[in-house]
Amino acid sequence: xxxxxxxxxxxxxxxxxxxxxxxxxxxxxxxxxxxxxxxxxxxxxxxxxxxxxxxxxxxxxxxxxxxxxxxxxxxxxxxxxxxxxxxxxxxxxxxxxxxxxxxxxxxxxxxxxxxxxxxxxxxxxxxxxxxxxxxxxxxxxxxxxxxxxxxxxxxxxxxxxxxxxxxxxxxxxxxxxxxxxxxxxxxxxxxxxxxxxxxxxxxxxxxxxxxxxxxxxxxxxxxxxxxxxxxxxxxxxxxxxxxx
Numbered sequence: 001x002x003x004x005x006x007x008x009x010x011x012x013x014x015x016x017x018x019x020x021x022x023x024x025x026x027x028x029x030x031x032x033x034x035x036x037x038x039x040x041x042x043x044x045x046x047x048x049x050x051x052x053x054x055x056x057x058x059x060x061x062x063x064x065x066x067x068x069x070x071x072x073x074x075x076x077x078x079x080x081x082x083x084x085x086x087x088x089x090x091x092x093x094x095x096x097x098x099x100x101x102x103x104x105x106x107x108x109x110x111x112x113x114x115x116x117x118x119x120x121x122x123x124x125x126x127x128x129x130x131x132x133x134x135x136x137x138x139x140x141x142x143x144x145x146x147x148x149x150x151x152x153x154x155x156x157x158x159x160x161x162x163x164x165x166x167x168x169x170x171x172x173x174x175x176x177x178x179x180x181x182x183x184x185x186x187x188x189x190x191x192x193x194x195x196x197x198x199x200x201x202x203x204x205x206x207x208x209x210x211x212x213x214x215x216x217x218x219x220x221x222x223x224x225x226x227x228x229x230x231x232x233x234x235x236x237x238x239x240x241x242x243x244x
Contacts, residue, residue: 038224083099
């Protein structure tokens, strides 16, 4: 489902570029903070959106060059976890593996506003928006088996190939933003990260005796959701907070 959503959002971003060229342009920069939570989907949590959510924070810079378009560059920090023992599925309960990992997330995305939006302009004070782009992340999963350290000796051990801890991803998502005064912007958003690895949870491949440990045909995902607060930066020749 996440792949179809990403394709749909990307198409909207591209097609909207051809329908909005006649709109008036402007230049506006913002810096902001993100506060919310992060969670993961994968072998240890196949379908539970928002399950095992952990606190997450971030900061970002947004450059708007159009009433409908902006670029955003940011860094988020969060953590993810999964636990077979919390599942109702027999195969997960038998495997009985848990993991946790910190996530360091860098991203560069393009934003498309559904309606014209600009901070400090009452006529264009709120909008829904889509975003998509490219990112990179660092992770280092720690696994456990049962109540103690991971020995993972069920079925006679684990075959685990090496994998890089720094990898690329494709961030995308949807949100809402609105003016909060003359220079502030408040927003909420939900942002999946499409990964190209099945090792975020350190569960993939087979046990040494050939039993399947993790589904290698599907990749892992992690997500950020929460609120943002940004402030419009003054232009070089503009006094600070002139519009307050």
